[in-house]
Amino acid sequence: MTPTDPSFTQQLTTRPTPVAERQAMLANPGFGNFFTDHTAIVDFRADESGEGGWYGARLEPYGPIALDPAAAVLHYGQEIFEGMKAYRHADGSVWTFRADANAARLNRSAVRLALPQLPEELFLESLRQLVGVDVDWIPSGDGESLYLRPFMIATEAFLGVRPAREVSYRVIASPAGNYFGGEVRPVDIWVSRNYARAGRGGTGAAKAGGNYASSLAAQLEAEAHGCKQVLFLDQANDNAVEELGGMNVFFVFRDGSLVTPALSGTILEGVTRSSIIQLGRDRGLTVTERTITLEEWRGGVASGEITEVFACGTAAVITPIGRLRDGDEFIGAPDSAAGEVTMSIRTELLGIQTGVVEDTHGWLTRLV
Ligand code: COI
Numbered sequence: 001m002t003p004t005d006p007s008f009t010q011q012l013t014t015r016p017t018p019v020a021e022r023q024a025m026l027a028n029p030g031f032g033n034f035f036t037d038h039t040a041i042v043d044f045r046a047d048e049s050g051e052g053g054w055y056g057a058r059l060e061p062y063g064p065i066a067l068d069p070a071a072a073v074l075h076y077g078q079e080i081f082e083g084m085k086a087y088r089h090a091d092g093s094v095w096t097f098r099a100d101a102n103a104a105r106l107n108r109s110a111v112r113l114a115l116p117q118l119p120e121e122l123f124l125e126s127l128r129q130l131v132g133v134d135v136d137w138i139p140s141g142d143g144e145s146l147y148l149r150p151f152m153i154a155t156e157a158f159l160g161v162r163p164a165r166e167v168s169y170r171v172i173a174s175p176a177g178n179y180f181g182g183e184v185r186p187v188d189i190w191v192s193r194n195y196a197r198a199g200r201g202g203t204g205a206a207k208a209g210g211n212y213a214s215s216l217a218a219q220l221e222a223e224a225h226g227c228k229q230v231l232f233l234d235q236a237n238d239n240a241v242e243e244l245g246g247m248n249v250f251f252v253f254r255d256g257s258l259v260t261p262a263l264s265g266t267i268l269e270g271v272t273r274s275s276i277i278q279l280g281r282d283r284g285l286t287v288t289e290r291t292i293t294l295e296e297w298r299g300g301v302a303s304g305e306i307t308e309v310f311a312c313g314t315a316a317v318i319t320p321i322g323r324l325r326d327g328d329e330f331i332g333a334p335d336s337a338a339g340e341v342t343m344s345i346r347t348e349l350l351g352i353q354t355g356v357v358e359d360t361h362g363w364l365t366r367l368v
Contacts, residue, residue, distance in 0.1 A: 006057065006125035012133060013037045013061035026139045029175040031315060032147070036134035036173040037062055040126040043155075044116045044167040052165065054122060059129050062172065068157035072164040078154035079209040080109040083314040084271075085145040085176065086131045086367055088138045089355035094131055094368035096148070097353050099124055101271045106150060109206040114163035115152050124365070126150065126171045131367045139175045143184070143317060143350060147176035151209075179316040180228055184346070186322030186336055187311070189231050189244065190222030191294065193327070197232040197242060197266070204242075204266035211268075215245040227325055229311065234266065239294040242266060247316050248273040251300070252308035252341045257286040272312040272349070278361065279348055297324065298331050308339030318346035 016037050017025075025034040039062050046052025072078050082102045086094050100120065107117040127148060131138075138146040150171045154164030180187055195218040198204020203211055215230065222230040222245075229247070234240040241249060241261050248270040251259045258280045263269055280287040300306030301324075309321040309332075320338040324331040351357030352364070 006119075006121045008040065008057040008059055008125060008129045010059040010129070010133070011061065012059070015061075022137065026137070026175050029139050029144065029177045030181060031176050031179045032174055034175055035062055036130070036137040036146075036175075038130055038133050038173075039063075040130040040171040042118070042122055042126065042169045044169065046116065046165040048165075050163075050165075052116065054116075054118065054169070057122065057125070059133060065168075065170075067155060070157035070159055072154035072156050072158060075159060076154070076161060077208075077210045077213070078113055078115060078164055079151065080106065080113050080115060081149060081151035081207055081209060082106050083207075084127070084148040084150070085314060085353070086127070086138060086148060086173070087145050087353045087355070088140055091355075093355075093366060094135060094138060095353075095355065095364040095366050096127060096131075097365075098271050098275065098363045099127065099365045101274070102150070105207060105269065105271070106152070109208060110152065112203055112206040113208050115154065116167055118152070118169055122169075123150065126169070128367050130171050130173055134173055135368050137173065137175050139177065141177065144175070144177050145353070147174045147315065148172075149174065176315070179313075180319060184319065184338065184343075186320040186338055187228040188226065188323045188325060189229050189311075189321055190218075190225050190227035191324060191326040192218040192221065192230045192232050193235075194218070194221065195232070196235065197245075200265065202266065205263070205268060207268060212246065219245050225325055231324065233294060234264070237291070240264075240291045241294060241297065243268060244311050247311040247313035247319070249321070250276060250310050250312060251292060251297070251306050252310075252339060253300070254305050254307055255286075256341070257288065258341075259288050259290060259292055261292055262289040270313055272314055272317070275349060275363070276312055276318070276345055279345055282360075294326070298326075301331050308342050310339065310342040318342060318349065 042057045103120040103123040156164035156166035218230040
């Protein structure tokens, strides 16, 4: 195949998950617990000069990956991934949201992690192939979808520190409900003072597994303090708010305007983040990407200038933030209700994704 040939071969499972078992999983999917029957795969090989191409596009039964113990991903973490969702519409058709943005981000991450870029046609076709055969795995409850996890790993068996010349791109799928479990309700957030997620020139803007690995010690600290997620600051820059462990942050101000931290090279450019910026502007709201410090958060909540704060991401959609906990200090009220603006943007975004609100920006791509 040529580097951009998107034709896949299909080897379907001879042992699909029994219907009753699948239905039990779909009845209460949670997040990231269950996986569909197949996986899409495309491999890459380069020669010593770095020239190479993608080959062997195929659909296989879901199962363990055979990796050489010396595979570079296991030693140097050369890995990137994406998070997307497939939504079933009322007429039975299945759509995904802003796939072009995810394809572009995967390739920006690939450049940063010295992995090969994947042609957008291959990316899209891998989603079509997988969702096409595992279409019965899409849950249909409110806010539910099939989470798609494209990822790329360095498979070459070589312990020298250089970009691997053998790489595998794969997609798995997982029925998904609310990321935080149960109904949508405000979550409390822990301010990380001991750990940073990213630094200037680092990999913070890439969707690389290592960023998430480095967030886990802080996440444990958050949980030990009764919080669901951790907030990372740029402590060298007036405690500028960056992002949560795996989500961007938005502030709603009293005048209805929205503020989100500017992309500084250390923050992940969330597809949900950029969609909310657009939807806010469509509503005539002022939406600003700028530095917002912990001090402004504290002061704004105390004065009533900041009326709502929410987290957003593909997995979390839009999740209201309740209290922020900084050591022994709490910012915000306990048991606060989800904000009106937060929930109305959430409803609009989910409405577009599930086909009940008009997609005026052409964000949806049909998969099935
Ligand atoms: C997503 O929102 O898709 C994410 O990647 C966040 C997290 C589950 C890693």
